[in-house]
Amino acid sequence: MLSYAEKIREIAGRLLASGAVNMVIGFRQGTIPMMNEPHFAKNPAEAAKLVWDSHCGINLANYLTDRKEKIGIVAKGCDSRNIVTHIIENKIKREQLVVIGVPCQGMVDKRKIALKCPGEITAVIETETQVTATGNGFSQSFDKKDVLQHNCSLCIHRNPVIHDELVAAPVEEQKGIDRYADVRAVEAMSPEQRWKYFEDLLSPCVRCYACRNACPLCYCPTCFVDESRPQWVGKGQDPSDVRTFHFLRAYHCAGRCTDCGSCERSCPVGINMRVFTKKLEKDCLDLFGWEAGLSLDVRPPLDVYRPSDPNDFIK
Amino acid sequence: MQNPYLPYPVRIDDISVETEDKNLKTFKFVFLNPADEQKFAYKAGQFAELSVTGKGEIPIGIASSPTEKGFVKFTVNKVGLVSSFLHAMKPGDIMGIRGPMGNWYPWERMEGKNVVIIGGGFAFTTLRSSIVYMLNPENRKKFKDIHVIYGARSPGMLLYREELAAWERRDDINMHITVDATSDPGWKYNVGFVPAVTEKKAPPAGNDTYAIICGPPIMIKFTQPVLDKLGYPHDKIIMSLENRMKCGIGMCGRCNIGKEFVCKDGPVFTLEQLNQTPREY
Amino acid sequence: MKIIKIDKSLWAPGLNQAAAAYRLFGPVKEKEFHSFKPLTNGVQPDLSCLNTRLSPKAIIYPQSEVMFDYSLDESREDHHQMREAAKDYSPRAVIGIRPCDAKAFELVRLNFDTPDYQDPYWLKAYESTTLIGLGCESPCSACFCTSAGCGPYHEEGLDVLLADAGDHYLAKVLTEKGAKFLAAGGWKTAAVKEADQTIAAMRQTAEKKITSFVPTDNLRSLPNNDLYSATFWEDVSFACINCGTCTYSCPTCWCFDIQDETRGASGVRMKNWDSCMFPLFTMHGTGHNPRGTKLHRVRQRFMHKLKYFVDKYDRGIQCVGCGRCVRLCPVNIDIRRVAVMMNGFAASGEACAIE
Numbered sequence: 001m002l003s004y005a006e007k008i009r010e011i012a013g014r015l016l017a018s019g020a021v022n023m024v025i026g027f028r029q030g031t032i033p034m035m036n037e038p039h040f041a042k043n044p045a046e047a048a049k050l051v052w053d054s055h056c057g058i059n060l061a062n063y064l065t066d067r068k069e070k071i072g073i074v075a076k077g078c079d080s081r082n083i084v085t086h087i088i089e090n091k092i093k094r095e096q097l098v099v100i101g102v103p104c105q106g107m108v109d110k111r112k113i114a115l116k117c118p119g120e121i122t123a124v125i126e127t128e129t130q131v132t133a134t135g136n137g138f139s140q141s142f143d144k145k146d147v148l149q150h151n152c153s154l155c156i157h158r159n160p161v162i163h164d165e166l167v168a169a170p171v172e173e174q175k176g177i178d179r180y181a182d183v184r185a186v187e188a189m190s191p192e193q194r195w196k197y198f199e200d201l202l203s204p205c206v207r208c209y210a211c212r213n214a215c216p217l218c219y220c221p222t223c224f225v226d227e228s229r230p231q232w233v234g235k236g237q238d239p240s241d242v243r244t245f246h247f248l249r250a251y252h253c254a255g256r257c258t259d260c261g262s263c264e265r266s267c268p269v270g271i272n273m274r275v276f277t278k279k280l281e282k283d284c285l286d287l288f289g290w291e292a293g294l295s296l297d298v299r300p301p302l303d304v305y306r307p308s309d310p311n312d313f314i315k
Numbered sequence: 316m317q318n319p320y321l322p323y324p325v326r327i328d329d330i331s332v333e334t335e336d337k338n339l340k341t342f343k344f345v346f347l348n349p350a351d352e353q354k355f356a357y358k359a360g361q362f363a364e365l366s367v368t369g370k371g372e373i374p375i376g377i378a379s380s381p382t383e384k385g386f387v388k389f390t391v392n393k394v395g396l397v398s399s400f401l402h403a404m405k406p407g408d409i410m411g412i413r414g415p416m417g418n419w420y421p422w423e424r425m426e427g428k429n430v431v432i433i434g435g436g437f438a439f440t441t442l443r444s445s446i447v448y449m450l451n452p453e454n455r456k457k458f459k460d461i462h463v464i465y466g467a468r469s470p471g472m473l474l475y476r477e478e479l480a481a482w483e484r485r486d487d488i489n490m491h492i493t494v495d496a497t498s499d500p501g502w503k504y505n506v507g508f509v510p511a512v513t514e515k516k517a518p519p520a521g522n523d524t525y526a527i528i529c530g531p532p533i534m535i536k537f538t539q540p541v542l543d544k545l546g547y548p549h550d551k552i553i554m555s556l557e558n559r560m561k562c563g564i565g566m567c568g569r570c571n572i573g574k575e576f577v578c579k580d581g582p583v584f585t586l587e588q589l590n591q592t593p594r595e596y
Numbered sequence: 597m598k599i600i601k602i603d604k605s606l607w608a609p610g611l612n613q614a615a616a617a618y619r620l621f622g623p624v625k626e627k628e629f630h631s632f633k634p635l636t637n638g639v640q641p642d643l644s645c646l647n648t649r650l651s652p653k654a655i656i657y658p659q660s661e662v663m664f665d666y667s668l669d670e671s672r673e674d675h676h677q678m679r680e681a682a683k684d685y686s687p688r689a690v691i692g693i694r695p696c697d698a699k700a701f702e703l704v705r706l707n708f709d710t711p712d713y714q715d716p717y718w719l720k721a722y723e724s725t726t727l728i729g730l731g732c733e734s735p736c737s738a739c740f741c742t743s744a745g746c747g748p749y750h751e752e753g754l755d756v757l758l759a760d761a762g763d764h765y766l767a768k769v770l771t772e773k774g775a776k777f778l779a780a781g782g783w784k785t786a787a788v789k790e791a792d793q794t795i796a797a798m799r800q801t802a803e804k805k806i807t808s809f810v811p812t813d814n815l816r817s818l819p820n821n822d823l824y825s826a827t828f829w830e831d832v833s834f835a836c837i838n839c840g841t842c843t844y845s846c847p848t849c850w851c852f853d854i855q856d857e858t859r860g861a862s863g864v865r866m867k868n869w870d871s872c873m874f875p876l877f878t879m880h881g882t883g884h885n886p887r888g889t890k891l892h893r894v895r896q897r898f899m900h901k902l903k904y905f906v907d908k909y910d911r912g913i914q915c916v917g918c919g920r921c922v923r924l925c926p927v928n929i930d931i932r933r934v935a936v937m938m939n940g941f942a943a944s945g946e947a948c949a950i951e
Contacts, residue, residue, distance in 0.1 A: 030928040032738055037928040038835040058927055062837065115628060120646060122737045204627070206650070206659065208871075210839035210926050226876050228396045235855050236660035236868050266926030268841045269649060270628050319713045320663055320854075320865075324677045347677075368666050368676040369858040373881075394881035409676035532884070558886060559878050561854045564713040567870070568851030569877050571896075572886075573820055574904035579712070593824045595878075595886040595896075 001105055004052040007167040008074055011100050012047035015072045021098050024072035025063050026050040033124040034110035054126055057107035059262040061216040064092045071097055076104035078260035080160035081293025082216040085256055101163025103171040106152030113147050151261035154179045161294055180282045204269035205242045211263035211273050212249055217256045250276035255284045255300045258293050319564050322366040322411025323351040329406055335471030339437050340402055341390045357381055359444040360583050363414030364563045373397045374560040378440040380447035390440045416563040417582045420445055420553055425525050431462040431517055435509045435530030439465055439474045442529055462518055466493040466509040470502055491516040510537040520546035527553045552586040556596045572596055600778055601787040602765040608640055610781035617780045621655050622691040623648050641691045646734055651697050651847035655690055656721040664865040689726040689777050696916040698727045698753035699746045700847030706909050707850050726777045729754040735805050736919050743809040744917030749799035759795045766791050810935040812913055815906050828937045833894035835927040840871035842921035848914050872896050898934050
């Protein structure tokens with residue numbers, strides 16, 4: 001994976017030089033350990049700043065919404081699935097895009113690593129299989145597979161589902177993954193336990209909306225929490241309003257979420273709101289055999305109806 | 316410590332529909348506690364937060380004049396949550412007013428000068444306040460010539476039509492009323508956009524002449540070059556801005572243009588001042 | 597200034613004693629992170645923490661605060677009239693606040709305590725609060741307090757500065773409020789004569805641990821409109837997702853919204869934190885938005901902190917260098933990098949792509 005960066009720069013430089021695209025969206029080197037910044041390059045010189053490593057977890061499909069240019073976009077498996085979803089939902093056109101596919105081996109979870117280290121991490125380096133975090137008086141190495149973002153450790157679509165360029169040969173997909181153990185654990189709770197669990201989960205929320213805004217699906221011109229006529233949700237810190245936001249957002253992502261993990265990764269207070277979106281992801285799989293963003297040719301299950309629907313309400 | 320967020324309770328005394336589309340109504344308020352009227356001493360050009368209990372507050376220019384006693388008047392356009400609810404309220408209903416807020420037209424500087432008032436659409440409210448204030452027998456002698464250029468889409472969209480007609484009949488104020496278009500054969504005033512009428516009717520620029528402009532952004536955008544052409548210096552072009560506001564006292568942070576708060580350092584600025592700030596209005 | 601020696605064995609008992617006269621707050625670890633919480637039932641502040649995830653501004657300026665309540669029931673005499681909500685401004689003390697977070701209150705005060713208006717909620721809460729600071733021995737790598745008009749032993753805004761001297765604290769009494777708090781804790785031992793030099797030496801050592809800096813020397817003299825029209829804002833703002841993380845975690849951000857919330861026939865009017873990152877913040881009723889793009893909003897945030905504030909108050913930048921926004925931004929927008937671009941800006945005549 002360490003060779004990806006060079007290949008990305010080469011492809012981006014070529015696409016920009018030839019005028020095939022107006023811009024390439026990727027990542028540039030971050031200013032603090034384990035962070036990279038989404039970056040757009042409009043010429044080959046800016047393309048030279050593009051990087052790739054295990055800290056590129058933000059979903060770049062988020063940056064495509066309603067853009068008019070011809071765009072080259074660096075895409076991991078999950079990003080590519082959200083690009084498909086964006087195309088299906090008319091947020092971008094396929095012909096505007098040159099997808100630079102990145103076979104992904106998962107992004108590391110900076111919080112997980114930080115929790116395992118005895119002090120502040122000031123530098124992180126990585127090899128193909130390991131990351132080493134150093135700080136004042138310590139240096140610790142981890143196998144990447146042990147410190148992946150939770151969603152990455154469960155991912156079964158690491159290779160881009162659409163791509164025009166590929167920076168490397170596809171990686172082997174993970175097999176035999178139990179993707180929904182955490183959801184089943186919550187399902188097994190009694191209603192009281194579950195409520196308590198949700199309350200505890202959401203108690204640190206400050207409603208900064210980083211989860212919503214990092215999500216490529218959350219492009220509504222006015223989110224329901226911001227509507228004033230009618231006002232669906234209070235704007236304060238009342239727990240019922242906080243819960244309403246998270247629950248409804250999850251439902252709004254049903255059948256669309258790819259579990260890219262951008263929401264959880266973005267949260268400044270460490271909330272795993274993926275518990276909600278994953279429950280709906282699981283329901284869509286169980287009820288409709290559906291996984292979001294795998295094909296440009298199939299409408300999402302909540303986007304279509306059939307006269308033969310087994311439920312009565314449709315008739 | 317005075318609580319600047321606490322509105323004075325008021326009763327709606329009267330409501331009148333101003334425009335043919337019924338989207339503008341003038342509300343006349345009476346303070347529940349007579350002493351609050353003294354505390355609410357204001358100058359023409361200031362605004363206040365109308366507090367509709369349970370819905371929120373909206374910043375609205377004061378349409379009555381400081382020379383009118385016993386009540387305050389506001390003309391409100393129906394656009395959002397609070398203004399829509401307010402439009403459905405009835406005389407006798409109780410609500411609140413917080414203010415007065417912001418600065419005012421520079422009455423001290425304009426003494427002994429000609430004043431040209433240029434207004435468009437429903438942004439004529441503090442201009443009405445200003446005209447009534449200047450025409451007050453006590454004040455009229457303080458100003459030289461007064462010109463008013465006021466336009467609306469159609470005759471039925473003009474605010475304060477009876478007063479406009481009364482001012483037309485006076486000889487101490489030069490009225491130039493205009494509409495964008497009309498099919499009314501009885502219309503005896505101007506037809507044309509405010510910038511064009513300004514070019515024809517505004518008095519010549521000079522050190523003795525101030526222009527006050529208040530109107531929709533598009534009107535301001537096209538009137539300003541006309542005033543430039545007529546040679547009005549930028550420190551004599553006075554503009555009143557609107558921005559989204561909540562606190563009205565320079566604290567909540569949203570209405571700024573550069574380091575100036577529209578609510579507290581404004582809403583009245585000279586064009587010369589605005590040239591120094593980002594155009595975030 | 598008087599300096600008192602507090603033996604660490606007397607620290608917790610003293611705090612427990614002070615708790616009779618003060619509501620105490622301090623850093624407490626919950627789940628992964630430290631945050632300022634009420635220290636009830638003898639809970640001790642964890643002074644070993646690096647820094648709290650969010651700033652302690654909420655102790656004085658809660659994210660949601662009720663100002664008034666009202667009744668819509670017309671059978672009541674005072675229906676539809678705002679009534680002052682009940683408030684508790686009994687003395688409180690924040691234990692172990694960082695000098696950066698304490699100085700932040702001084703900057704925020706410029707907004708809430710003006711010659712024309714005073715925000716009674718912020719001001720009364722601030723005046724009822726005693727800030728017991730702890731000299732910072734473990735700055736994070738993204739901290740840049742020393743170049744943001746602050747420092748690890750900066751005293752501005754504090755009532756007492758504690759210096760951790762191993763088996764004891766040296767407590768430098770900075771205000772009358774601070775002296776009162778120490779008296780309430782029953783700590784009386786006058787420190788040895790050289791305590792002042794000891795603290796000065798600790799301060800010097802601590803300042804050397806700061807490895808990150810922002811340049812600010814040119815900001816005041818740069819022409820406002822040129823900086824506003826600089827071409828780099830597109831680059832700065834591209835990654836921004838317009839969440840409220842930077843502003844909500846910032847100890848110096850003060851913007852708020854006012855909302856009425858009604859349930860049945862009664863309700864409250866409240867202040868809630870708001871953010872210049874949110875489109876709704878400046879949206880007119882007509883739908884027109886003077887800061888309608890994320891470029892506008894990102895520029896507003898940095899221009900406010902590094903230019904408008906500087907020009908308006910002549911008190912330096914609206915930032916104390918705590919580094920929270922740098923560490924927490926989900927997309928790594930770094931105020932230090934932006935400060936370099938702004939401070940180094942030379943007007944080029946090129947205007948920005950988006951006006």
